[in-house]
Amino acid sequence: MSAVAIWHRYGRGLAPLLWGAGLVGLLAWLPRAEGFFRWLAPGARVVIYPRDDFTALLLNHLALVGVASGLAILLGVGAALVVTRPWGRDFLPLASQLAAMGQTFPPVAVLALAVPSLGFGALPTVVALVLYGLLPILRNGLAGIEGIDPAVREAARGMGMSPGQVLWRLELPLAAPVMLAGIRTSVTVGIATAAIGSTIGAKTLGDPIIAGIVNGNSAYILQGALLIGVLALTLDSLFEALTPRRR
Amino acid sequence: MTETPRIALKGVTKRFGAETAVDAISLNIAAGEFCVLVGTSGCGKSTTLRMINRLIEHSDGEIHIDGQPIREIDPQRLRRRIGYAIQSTGLFPHWTVARNIALVPGLLKWPRARTLERVEELMTLLGLAPSEFADKYPAQLSGGQAQRVGVARALAADPEILLMDEPFGALDPITRESLQEELRRLQGRIRKTIVFVTHDMDEALKLADRLVVMRAGRIVQQGSPAELLAAPADEFVASLLGGRDRGLKRAALTPVARLMRPVDARLPMEPAVAPDEDLRLALSVMLWHRVETLAVVDGEGRACGSLHLSDLMGGGI
Incomplete structure (x- = not known):
């Protein structure tokens, strides 16, 4: 088998492993890469971000995104399901409008609004991430369920399926690819957005970037950016591998 | 009932x-x-x-x-x-x-x-x-x-x-x-x-x-x-x-068999209709071939009767 054929066959499953290995490699290499970063930022006194261990920052970053995304998925998918039930239909227009509106709202603005009410640190960051991550999930959840051919639902009811059976055997499987795409967008955007949490005192991979900007140290900025980028790619490729293929 | x-x-x-x-x-x-x-x-x-x-x-x-x-x-x-x-x-x-x-x-x-x-x-x-x-x-x-x-x-x-x-x-x-x-x-x-x-x-x-x-x-x-x-x-x-x-x-509701007369040996085997075909089709075949009588031929190609336009007109439909 040629390399291309191998990639074609196993690529989707292999990509997250490769990116994950890249991330681990990056974590191991960064603290030892003094020479490279000194060449990159010759004017700086310290070239490796010293205040925290990169692994600790990464884990903290992941924990923030994990908690926020988990909540966003629960709320977003839950809300999408509620407003598409016969008894929740009244709220469908409201939910659709909210989902559409949220896309025009920059994440920094959400953070700025969260601080006065919740103070500094991890909590307002999580709140902002949940609010911002909720919307693509809700929007795609609605699109996925509303996108099902009404004739299919009519037939399901006419054949004598219960509402629960319609939900589990019909609506969720048919909406899953679109829903998963929304979750993927939400998580990927969340990884990037969490970095902004560093501006309000949450410990994230944004710390080296903020410190770099403040001190004019481009080596710090690159270290944070590299880790965030590779982390986002790892998770994105993981979703790609998990998404069921449509026939 | x-x-x-x-x-x-x-x-x-x-x-x-x-x-x-x-x-x-x-x-x-x-x-x-x-x-x-x-x-x-x-x-x-x-x-x-x-x-x-x-x-x-x-x-x-x-x-x-x-x-x-x-x-x-x-x-x-x-x-x-x-x-x-x-x-x-x-x-x-x-x-x-x-x-x-x-x-x-x-x-x-x-x-x-x-x-x-x-x-x-x-x-x-x-x-x-x-x-x-x-x-x-x-x-x-x-x-x-x-x-x-x-x-x-x-x-x-x-x-x-x-x-x-x-x-x-x-x-x-x-x-x-x-x-x-x-x-x-x-x-x-x-x-x-x-x-x-x-x-x-x-x-x-x-x-x-x-x-x-x-x-x-x-x-x-x-x-x-x-x-x-x-x-x-x-x-x-x-x-x-x-x-x-x-x-x-x-005419489309009535099968040919309903108005069929016995086999007429003088009739050619073409044009013909089948006994389970309907009278509308038979009428169309008559019109097409400009004939007033048709042979009725079954699925195996055997003549089994004849059909006359006058019977269609006679209130058989």
Whole structure:
């Protein structure tokens, strides 16, 4: 088998492993890469971000995104399901409008609004991430369920399926690819957005970037950016591998 | 007749807000009868059909199945014993053909072996080779094939009653005609009680034992196709039946065999018609060949009678 054929066959499953290995490699290499970063930022006194261990920052970053995304998925998918039930239909227009509106709202603005009410640190960051991550999930959840051919639902009811059976055997499987795409967008955007949490005192991979900007140290900025980028790619490729293929 | 009708509608009314979609209709459908509801769009025929399996609840009156009011039956249970086929098929796009057909047996928790056997039986009955089609997805089927699967799914749990809402409405004329033909043949074997909705009068005439003409939520006339053609109740029914085209429609209901005379040895074997073909076709053949008598030739190519134009004119139709 040629390399291309191998990639074609196993690529989707292999990509997250490769990116994950890249991330681990990056974590191991960064603290030892003094020479490279000194060449990159010759004017700086310290070239490796010293205040925290990169692994600790990464884990903290992941924990923030994990908690926020988990909540966003629960709320977003839950809300999408509620407003598409016969008894929740009244709220469908409201939910659709909210989902559409949220896309025009920059994440920094959400953070700025969260601080006065919740103070500094991890909590307002999580709140902002949940609010911002909720919307693509809700929007795609609605699109996925509303996108099902009404004739299919009519037939399901006419054949004598219960509402629960319609939900589990019909609506969720048919909406899953679109829903998963929304979750993927939400998580990927969340990884990037969490970095902004560093501006309000949450410990994230944004710390080296903020410190770099403040001190004019481009080596710090690159270290944070590299880790965030590779982390986002790892998770994105993981979703790609998990998404069921449509026939 | 003292026998309980399979389906009985007594003064059934459906109101949507201030609008009355179905207005106090009464209708008895006997077991094994093929009943076609026909009328223009919005006459309430689909609503009537959907009230029978409680997809729409009736506002007034009573609907009985085998003498039992359907309000007393749990809707899901009721629907599982009534087959349902619709124009757009509503096949589950993420399930294979075999799994789609097995839907209701699955809901009724049939043993696996029995379900598999039934699915195979139905696919064969509807001309879908199981080896070729069982594992296909609905998107891979043609319109006619998808509709066959829809009918197979409706018949899967062997229901006594089959509701069909314009099942062939979206098909091209050739596929539609062949499926009508097959449905008629199938009904000859399975003898279900079928309620069939259509706006196509030719389809209705071809399929119905009993024709129910609806207009603005009411039944205008009901009876056998021949009865309606012989004496339409009013202008509306007459125009629905094709107006002055009615003569040919009536001819289409009568098989050649009905007016056949004994074999006439002097007649050439060409042009000819078969005894189970209809008189409309025979008339067309006569017109085409400019002859007043035709040989009647059976499937094996043997002459079995003759047909004379004068018999058609003599009130035989």
